[in-house]
Amino acid sequence: MIAVMIKVFTLPDLGEGLTESEIVSWKVAVGDQVELNQVIAEVETAKAVVELPSPYHGVISKLHEEPGTVVEVGNPIVSFDVEGEEEAVPQNSGDGTAEAPAGRIPTLVGYGAEPEKGGRPARRARLNQPAAQVVTPAAVAPMTAHAPAVAQAPVAQQPQRSEPVAERPRSTPPVRKLARDLGVDLSTLSGTGVDGLITRDDVRAASSTAQGVNFGFVAGEQNMPFDLEKPRESRAPIKGVRKYTAAAMVASAFTAPHVTEMLTVDVTPSMELLTKLKASRAFRGLKLTPLTLVAKAVCIAIARNPSLNSRWEEQSQEIVTMHYVNLGIAAATPRGLTVPNIKDAQKLSLTELAQALSELTDTARAGKTTPEDLSRGTISITNIGVFGIDAGTPILNPGEAAILAMGAVRKLPWEYQDEVALRQVMTLSLSFDHRLVDGEQGSKFLADVGTILADPGMLITMI
Structure with missing residues (x-):
């Protein structure tokens, strides 16, 4: 028998041990008809803004929370009127997990909710993805971060076109x-x-x-003269990314004994190399910057100095050395500082690394960095040079052994071939956890990065 049932969707567990999220905005209103996996809301965790897909095909009957409200995981946020036959309640398997009813497939993380009866079929799941909990009337659909699965309707036969089809714009x-x-x-x-x-x-x-997006040096509001009509002070609650970043930086500063070393390098050969690469066919259409070369140099130097790519595990009393590089790039966004990372950066060619860096920064600026992109970093780079800064003492990203700050590239008088010449110079600032990295190891790593930037040809002696 077909009946209308009320289905309540509670705030899902977004992972990373986070227990609450803020409702940033609703993409639907009461009375709206929604499709399975349609984005219904944006929520902000302590790490990122995440899109929530609809777990049902139905009508929005109630929005339980207003935008700006902080909601604990498991609390109701939206109710649906759903048409369909009532389904059997999943049976407990005896080990605390629920068994899926016959004919239903467990949901895959990152693909939205599975279809209910009367709904449309969801996108086919990828292979080798871990299974999540089965969606039941009392269960929670897994979140998707700005890439929800799109429900697919049967493909109808397309009529013949009598008009000419516009040519697809040329792009990569x-x-x-x-x-x-x-x-x-x-x-x-x-x-x-x-x-x-x-x-x-x-x-x-x-x-x-x-x-009206500002892609200048400063993220956030445009620099404007003081408005004399504004109050002398304004207040904003400490929450979201800013709150998480502050807590993480305080914990890092007072947990890991920081040591910072600096090295000033003549990077003229690297700048000349960038000019040549930009003119080559292999890098056509890609954005190449000094950060691209520094990122590649870090990956190579890590292979020679693995202690910089380790973490201290207090509970197990172990030092874990990672034999892969999840390279974090500090990004200043309107919502605050984030450090998304490029997974397995050590495997990427220079062209692939350039593409990954460009996509990472574009995604961060658009506010669409996912929790997965922000997790499991192993070493980070912060490009303070884009703000015109030469050097600093960067604070470690929590759980990482090192962070490298790259300063501005400046033309300065420099000793070159026993004469003083105008050269392009950069200062590198390396902070590391002295529990994990000795001064010798940190110095060798910094020297390796500097050597690569000062003379890219030296790479042949390192790999």
């Missing part, structure tokens, strides 16, 4: 992905690349013009 797959992330219609753009190719800069310029 990374540029098309960037356009999707920033909401830019490529068909409206004229490419400035070779033969009219649409580049990343074209997409960013269109996004900045359409949304």
Whole structure:
């Protein structure tokens, strides 16, 4: 018998031990018809803003919380009116886990909720993905972070077109992905690349013009003169990313004994190399910056100095050395400082690393960094040079043994071939956990990075 049932969706456990989230915005209203896996809300955890997909195909009957409200995991946030036959309650297997009713497939993390009767089929699951809990009337659908699965309807036969089909704009797959992330219609753009190719800069310029986004040095509000009509002070609650970052930095500063070393390097050869690479076919359409070369140098230096890629485990009293590099890149965003990381960066070629860095920064600026991107980092880089800063004493990202700050590249008088010449110079500042890294190891790592940047040809002696 077909009946209308009320289904209550509670705030899901978003992982990483987080117990609460703030409702940033609702994408639906009471009375709206929603599809399975349709984004219904944005919530902000202590690490990132995450999109929540609908676990049901039905009508929104109640929104339990207003935007700006902090909700604990497990509390109701939205109710649905759902048509369908009432289903059997899953039986307990005896070990505390629920068994799926016959004919139902466990949900996969990152793919939204499984379809209920009367709903549309969800996207086919990828292979080798871990299974999550089965969705039941009392269960919680897993979250998807800005990449919810899209429900697919049966494909209808397409009528023949009598009008000519518009030619697809010329662009590369990374540029098309960037356009999707920033909401830019490529068909409206004229490419400035070779033969009219649409580049990343074209997409960013269109996004900045359409949304009024400031991609300058300072994230957040534009620098404006003081408004004399404003109150003398303003207050804002400490919450979200800012609250998490503050707690993490305090814990790091008072847990790990920080040591900072600095090295000033003539990077003129690296800057000349960047100019050559930008003109090459292999790097056409990619954004190459000094950060790209520094990131590659860090991955190579880590292989020679593995203690910089380790962590201290207090509970087990063990030092864990990672033989992979999840490279964190500190990013200043309107919501605060985040450190997303590139997984297995040591496996990437220079072109792949350049692409990954560009996508990482674009995603962070758009506020779409996922919790997964923010977790399991092993070593980090902070590019303070983009703010015109030469050197600093960076604080370790919690759980990591080292962080490298790269300063601004400046033209300075420098000793070169026994003469004084105007050279391009950068200062590198390395902070490390002295429990894990001895002064000798930290110095050798910093020297290796400096050697690569001062003379890229020396790489042949290191690998």
